[in-house]
Amino acid sequence: MAGIDDNVAIIGDWVPPSPSPRAFFSTMLGDNINSRTIPESPGEKRNEGLYLGQPEQMTSENADKRDGAQTSGVQLTELGTYSEQKSNFRGGLVERMAARAGFNAPRLNTASIRPTESSVNPEIRSPYLTIPPGLSPTTLLESPVFLSNLAQPSPTTGKFSFFPNGNIKNSTVGSDPPDKSKETFFDTTDSSSFAFKPMGESGSSFFLGGTSKITSATFPQQSFPSIDVSVHSGNAFQLHGVEPAKAQFESRNTLHFQTELSKLTTDKDSGGITVADKRIFDTVDGRPEHSSPLDEQQDEDGDQRASGESMAAGGTPSEDGYNWRKYGQKQVKGSEYPRSYYKCTHPNCPVKKKVERSHEGHITEIIYKGVHNHLKPPPNWRSATGSMDTQLDIPEQGWPQIGAVNDSGWAGTQKGTAAGTPDWRNDNVEVTSSASGGLGPEFGNPSSSVQGQSRTPFESADAVDASSTLSNDEDDDRATHGSVGYDGEGEESESKRRKVETYATEMTRNSNHVNSGTSNATPAQAGIPVQTQVHRAEASQVHNRMTSRFERPPAFGSFMQQLGSSAGFSFGMNQPGFANMGMAGLGSGQPKMPVIPIHPYLAQQRAVNEMGLMMPKGEAKVEPVAEANMNLSSNNPTVYQQIMSRLPQM
DNA sequence: AGCCTTTGACCAGCG
DNA sequence: TCGCTGGTCAAAGGC
Numbered sequence: 001m002a003g004i005d006d007n008v009a010i011i012g013d014w015v016p017p018s019p020s021p022r023a024f025f026s027t028m029l030g031d032n033i034n035s036r037t038i039p040e041s042p043g044e045k046r047n048e049g050l051y052l053g054q055p056e057q058m059t060s061e062n063a064d065k066r067d068g069a070q071t072s073g074v075q076l077t078e079l080g081t082y083s084e085q086k087s088n089f090r091g092g093l094v095e096r097m098a099a100r101a102g103f104n105a106p107r108l109n110t111a112s113i114r115p116t117e118s119s120v121n122p123e124i125r126s127p128y129l130t131i132p133p134g135l136s137p138t139t140l141l142e143s144p145v146f147l148s149n150l151a152q153p154s155p156t157t158g159k160f161s162f163f164p165n166g167n168i169k170n171s172t173v174g175s176d177p178p179d180k181s182k183e184t185f186f187d188t189t190d191s192s193s194f195a196f197k198p199m200g201e202s203g204s205s206f207f208l209g210g211t212s213k214i215t216s217a218t219f220p221q222q223s224f225p226s227i228d229v230s231v232h233s234g235n236a237f238q239l240h241g242v243e244p245a246k247a248q249f250e251s252r253n254t255l256h257f258q259t260e261l262s263k264l265t266t267d268k269d270s271g272g273i274t275v276a277d278k279r280i281f282d283t284v285d286g287r288p289e290h291s292s293p294l295d296e297q298q299d300e301d302g303d304q305r306a307s308g309e310s311m312a313a314g315g316t317p318s319e320d321g322y323n324w325r326k327y328g329q330k331q332v333k334g335s336e337y338p339r340s341y342y343k344c345t346h347p348n349c350p351v352k353k354k355v356e357r358s359h360e361g362h363i364t365e366i367i368y369k370g371v372h373n374h375l376k377p378p379p380n381w382r383s384a385t386g387s388m389d390t391q392l393d394i395p396e397q398g399w400p401q402i403g404a405v406n407d408s409g410w411a412g413t414q415k416g417t418a419a420g421t422p423d424w425r426n427d428n429v430e431v432t433s434s435a436s437g438g439l440g441p442e443f444g445n446p447s448s449s450v451q452g453q454s455r456t457p458f459e460s461a462d463a464v465d466a467s468s469t470l471s472n473d474e475d476d477d478r479a480t481h482g483s484v485g486y487d488g489e490g491e492e493s494e495s496k497r498r499k500v501e502t503y504a505t506e507m508t509r510n511s512n513h514v515n516s517g518t519s520n521a522t523p524a525q526a527g528i529p530v531q532t533q534v535h536r537a538e539a540s541q542v543h544n545r546m547t548s549r550f551e552r553p554p555a556f557g558s559f560m561q562q563l564g565s566s567a568g569f570s571f572g573m574n575q576p577g578f579a580n581m582g583m584a585g586l587g588s589g590q591p592k593m594p595v596i597p598i599h600p601y602l603a604q605q606r607a608v609n610e611m612g613l614m615m616p617k618g619e620a621k622v623e624p625v626a627e628a629n630m631n632l633s634s635n636n637p638t639v640y641q642q643i644m645s646r647l648p649q650m
Numbered sequence: 651a652g653c654c655t656t657t658g659a660c661c662a663g664c665g
Numbered sequence: 666t667c668g669c670t671g672g673t674c675a676a677a678g679g680c
């Protein structure tokens with residue numbers, strides 16, 4: 001357990017030493033910005049909390065400076081992706097933006113972003129992204145590239161109205177001195193020039209992918225939700241077309257990126273991130289137990305929505321969609337809260353989960369172990385909501401979520417989790433499925449809206465992914481097989497464990513999730529599971545591929561988790577906002593897609609998330625990401641191109 | 651009556 | 666071998 005603890009990072013812990021917004025952009029944006037980046041004063045406190053990424057994954061200039069040498073595979077992967085994409089990105093998007101907006105659009109400097117291994121220097125914690133003071137994260141989101149469809153005005157979209165002087169006023173943010181603003185778009189805008197308004201209710205929770213751990217922070221719902229989604233979604237969808245591996249990588253990148261953005265936004269808006277809970281998933285098999293975790297998250301989301309509270313409730317075992325029986329409770333050393341042990345009540349189902357809850361009832365940590373060898377039982381509420389139908393309809397369900405099946409799912413990439421998985425489906429929706437499934441509950445969850453959307457073609461693709469897992473729902477047998485496969489691996493061990501940490505904001509705040517992103521430890525690393533899924537998956541080989549690959553990318557897993565976890569996002573079940581969010585990448589003609597859910601990749605992630613969130617205690621760190629990185633770098637261009645192609649013409 | 655939770659005790663792994 | 670810790674068992678009780 002100790003290992004887990006180590007792995008688990010709480011946002012609080014994370015809090016970026018002093019991430020600077022400017023740095024963030026510099027990394028994100030073009031070189032120009034970079035050069036201009038203003039060094040933060042050491043003692044200066046900035047926000048604040050923006051940093052979402054896991055320590056390991058953190059990439060900030062600060063981090064770099066501090067640890068220039070540090071670069072974990074995972075991080076590298078992400079970074080690599082950024083950097084590679086960078087060139088394309090700049091050329092394409094930036095130029096477009098500039099042309100369209102008529103202003104000098106800042107470029108994202110992916111190069112600047114570098115992963116750092118938290119493992120190496122746990123202490124070092126820098127945000128992936130730093131936003132220049134005054135600049136609002138939302139602006140990033142707004143960029144045409146990401147959010148072409150956004151209704152809200154933005155310079156990039158052209159909807160945004162500029163002030164006579166060319167400066168944009170940002171009601172929300174805007175701390176930068178006027179002087180700087182003019183140089184670059186951002187500068188001129190005072191960084192905060194414009195911010196998105198939350199479209200959906202939502203919550204805004206994001207997960208950054210952390211490998212092993214997932215941490216979610218609660219953000220004010222306002223900020224992100226929509227934005228992140230859009231971005232992700234775009235990528236995700238695009239990814240479908242892309243090769244699985246590539247897709248994964250990109251997805252990861254995207255996700256992370258978004259996440260960070262969200263965080264930034266959040267921070268800005270909220271002024272800080274609160275940690276609500278931390279969840280850990282153990283995955284034995286391939287699949288992450290996402291289900292549960294995710295489910296829980298979803299549930300939480302739902303709760304939040306309903307009550308407006310942060311995640312408190314999420315913890316109930318049943319939330320996953322599976323039936324659990326508590327067979328023990330113990331105060332674990334080193335753990336602040338008592339740990340409850342649950343078993344899946346389904347006959348012969350080996351899935352167990354450990355849940356730690358705060359005094360307030362918030363789930364602080366969830367660990368799933370084992371894969372469900374059965375379909376998730378239909379929840380009553382579902383039927384009430386009509387979700388039931390969806391489940392049935394959705395092939396994906398099978399997926400991962402299912403843990404059930406999933407078991408294999410866990411194994412898969414993330415391995416783990418069967419338990420968790422199911423939730424996604426259920427919750428969400430099954431909907432979509434697919435995608436969502438993979439993504440995580442949240443993705444899927446997004447609720448109805450999502451569901452509807454989910455069914456889009458993309459989803460089908462997702463479903464495929466899920467495929468491997470997906471099939472689970474369809475056939476218990478398959479699921480079983482999957483399980484078996486995992487067993488073969490022998491893993492329950494835990495190697496597959498993944499943690500997810502979620503933080504619930506005590507704040508009124510809505511809850512948001514932040515992820516750590518470590519990806520290093522993704523389930524994938526744990527490696528395993530994929531096979532299981534494969535066995536199960538009737539889906540085309542392709543799907544299988546997807547699954548396996550997805551599983552691997554650690555970051556991805558975390559990523560997914562984040563997405564899924566974040567109730568705030570539409571991902572979560574029921575979150576309308578999410579569903580509503582348009583995909584930036586998607587053309588107007590395209591149906592709205594739930595951002596997250598759809599992509600197979602996501603779906604896997606989801607599984608991963610569930611599973612993956614929790615990294616295998618020891619394994620996670622080691623593993624690596626390197627592969628992912630490799631792929632990313634190589635693949636990114638392609639993916640990027642695909643994505644770009646899908647993007648609506650500016 | 652069935653299922654689940656609670657809770658103390660027991661077992662296994664590890665240093 | 667002992668102690669610690671985590672995980673599990675199983676009786677008792679509640680819903």
